Amino acid sequence: MTVTIKDIARLADVSYSTVSKALNDSPLVKPETKKRIIELAAQLGYQPNLAAKSLVSRRSMTVGVILPSLERVALSALVGRINDKLAERSYDVLLSTLPPASAVRLFHRLQMDGIVVFEDIAPEAKHNEPVPSDIPVLSIGVSQVNGAKYAMVDAKRKEAIKDAVHYLTRLGHRRIAYVGDHRDSDDKQQEKVAGFLEGAFECGLSSASALVLDSGGNTWKHGFDAGRRLLLNELPTAVITGTFDLTAGLLRAVQDGGLHVPDDLSLVSYDNVPQLAELDVPVTAVGPPVDLYAEHIADTLLAIMSSDEAARRTVLLESRIEERDSCRKI
Amino acid sequence: MTVTIKDIARLADVSYSTVSKALNDSPLVKPETKKRIIELAAQLGYQPNLAAKSLVSRRSMTVGVILPSLERVALSALVGRINDKLAERSYDVLLSTLPPASAVRLFHRLQMDGIVVFEDIAPEAKHNEPVPSDIPVLSIGVSQVNGAKYAMVDAKRKEAIKDAVHYLTRLGHRRIAYVGDHRDSDDKQQEKVAGFLEGAFECGLSSASALVLDSGGNTWKHGFDAGRRLLLNELPTAVITGTFDLTAGLLRAVQDGGLHVPDDLSLVSYDNVPQLAELDVPVTAVGPPVDLYAEHIADTLLAIMSSDEAARRTVLLESRIEERDSCRKI
DNA sequence: GACTAAAATAACAACGTTGTTATTCATGAG
DNA sequence: CTCATGAATAACAACGTTGTTATTTTAGTC
Structure with a gap:
């Protein structure tokens, strides 16, 4: 049997409402009594x-995160940071890898105060069952199927990759490759490709280069x-990779091929981790x-959770270059 | 505002207790009324x-799973299966990647009916704060620090690897390598090494072979x-790998090295997925x-959850060989 | 058409909290 | 010594459910 405030009340010989107040550090109970109760609670392992x-409070101080896998x-890394940020605001984070529709239903039943969705597909896409409108949903980089339905935080992927092209061009590179996932289904990846092509155009690179x-x-393997494959043909002088894992894999492959980064090949990666x-x-x-x-995700979620007149806003995050040792001037 | 049974009751012009019964398909309410209420509830998106x-029921029909990452x-894969198995028994599964102690506290506050721990360290190891004894904990392959404190499901890793050695020996292999993580901190990995050495001894392999x-x-990368490195020295005729990811990575490396599996090298992997x-x-x-x-984990968890006189039992799962195309007779 | 049994529905208590309101207990002023 | 004052604590209602108990409605009997 779990210990409740009533158990504590009985043992401390006070009423249970006093226990409640004591544990919430209310000024309405005598410091002495408060201390006694708190100690007793700790001793009993009360949760x-x-x-x-x-x-009673109509909020669970808990948010759910839906993701395909880790x-x-x-x-x-991102999920870890979000966890930290929300913990600072005393929210707890629970994860589910269920299909979005089921996960949302579960989170709804659990009275979660908010939901963050990392899936590629919008939650209602599968069974067409609409998400209840009374629970704030923040989706991360989901293609907005039917208008801006949820609040959204997203990265300016296109700009980011474009920046990478400009950066490399400024360093003198004229022959650059972009390596990324290219499946039609995933808009996020497409966006990066588009950024690459636009950047190349703006920098006056020929389509051949x-x-x-x-x-x-x-994944690492794909990278x-x-x-x-990159090594088989005429090498570019620089490569831009679409995700951290791709970068790690590709780096290994080119090093194995006897190349030195950045002397023989410059490298810029998406995913600023x-x-x-x-x-x-x-x-x-x-x-x-x-x-x-992570901070923007946490902040936006808290924002849409607090304003019941749901501030369905979209935040697009600016890219930033983090220079390290993988690029050289030529 | 979320919709409750009281809202439904008002709209259906019945008492809320009738709604409750209707939604739980009780025989105490007229089929006609029942149908009307159920439809109304669905229409309102009631959860x-x-x-x-x-x-009120003193159980949440929810279990928490603590894991380091996915x-x-x-x-x-295992977590996915557990999710399925428990869903069949109408339990919901929530995940947390918090440090075990915090995750357990969170799950306790959330009144989860059970907890599965996949961490390498026992939950109380960190801060020495004991896990409340009133919530059933099932730990998967944790080294039992202070006696058999929790129920446990574990694999006979030693036997499994030993089996692999015997299997390969029967096929005629006399020079076998084991590739695995060898950090002292992780007993599970050590167990596999021990299995390998014992198996080799039993099969009369010299320590040099x-x-x-x-x-x-x-990870894949480590594999x-x-x-x-394997390719650098004199090759064994067969390799046993400690995890799926190691296998995948190693397979790639040896294929890259121009070897053919199983013609040039036989391969057996731990992790029967x-x-x-x-x-x-x-x-x-x-x-x-x-x-x-997954089935044993689900079953054991359900068992220790149902018997309040906690059947703190340890289940050791037998290994099984799943023959595929990666081994040849020599 | 009054009476009973059964069927259907309504009312109520409880679960463990919190916040509000009511009660008790000192303390000090007159 | 009585009374007002404020501090400390107790009692109570509410949150959304479920299961139990009480009440109403319906149908069947004579």
Whole structure:
């Protein structure tokens, strides 16, 4: 049997409402009594029943995060940071890898105060069952199927990759490749490709000297394979990679091929995460810094949660270049 | 404002207790009324408030899973299966990647009916704060620091690897390598090494022909690197790998090195997951099949949850060989 | 058409909290 | 010594459910 405030009340010989006040550090109870009760509670290993709490307060101080998996390093890192940021505001974070529709239903039943969706598809896309409008949903980079329905935080991916092209061009590179996942289904990846092509155009690169390589996926393995293929043909002087994992894999492949980064090949990676500094060669990154990303997600979520007149807003995060040792002037 | 049974009651012009019964398909309400209420509820997008429900029923029908990350394929797969199995028994699963102590506290506050811990360290190891004894905890393969404190499901890793050695020996292999993570901190990995050595001894292999390679980690990358190193020295005729990810990486490395599996090298992998069949070469596996694993975890959890006189039991799962195309007779 | 049994529905208590309102208990002023 | 004042504590209602108990409605009997 779990210990409740009533148990504590009985043992401390006070009423249970006094216990409640004492544990919430209310000024209405005598410091002495308060101390006695708090100590007793700690000793009994009392944990407040969140169900009861949320029932009366109408909020659970809990948010749910829906994600496909934690296999991508950058996503894993981001979720960790979001957890931290929300914990600072005393919210707890729970994860689910269920299909979005089921996860949302579950979170709704659990009275979560907010939901963050990392899926590529909008929650109602599958079964066409609309998400209840009374629970704030923040979707991260989902293609807005039916108008701006949810609040959204997203990265300016196109700008980010474009920035990378400009950056490399300024360093003198005239032959650049973009390596990324190229499946039609995923708009986010498409956006990066578009950024690359626009950037190349703006910098006056010929289409022959702006190579797009389809990695067919976003894992280390895909990056490695792409790096391999890169080595088979005439090399570019610089490569831009679409995700952290791709970068790590590709770096390994080209190093294995006997190339030195940045002497033989410059490298810029999307996914502005600190892990890029820990690779064999610290790699220059573009994209919103993960800390900033997490902070904006947390802030936006808190914003739409507090204003019941849901401020369905879209935040587009600016990219920032994080220069490291993977690029050189030529 | 969320819709409650009282809202439905008002609209249907019945008492809220009737609504409750109708929604729970009680025989005490007229079929006609029942139907009307159920339709109305669906139309309003009603979702039962789990907080209220668990408050009165003293159980949340929810279990929490604590894990370090979902980066390992086999773990990811296992969690997915557990989710399915528990869903069949109408339990919901929530995940947390918080440090075990915090996650347990959170789950306790949320009144979860049970907890599954996938961490390498016991929950109380960090801050020495004991887990409340009133919430059933099932730990997966944790080294039992202070006696058999929690229920536990674990794999007979030692036997599994030993089986692999015997299997390969029967096929005629006399020079076998084991590739795995070798950090002292992780007992699970140590167990596999021990299995390898014992197996080698039993099969009469000389210590020179039973190689142990430390991969230094359990990811694709570590496997790849280990494969690379393998190629540098005199090759064994067969390799046993400690995890799915190691196998995938190592397979790639040796294929890159111009070897053919199984003609030039036989391969057996720990982690009995179906994903092994989808690699370039379908790889023979040892270890408890993931389905069986998930089922036992679900069953054991349900068992210790139902018997309040907690049946703190330990289940050790037998390994099974899943033969595929990665081994040949010599 | 009054009476009973059964069926249907309504009313109520409880779960563990919090916030509000009511009560008790000192303390000090007159 | 009585009374007002304020501090400390107790009692109570409410949150959204479920299960139990009480009440109403319906149908069947004579």
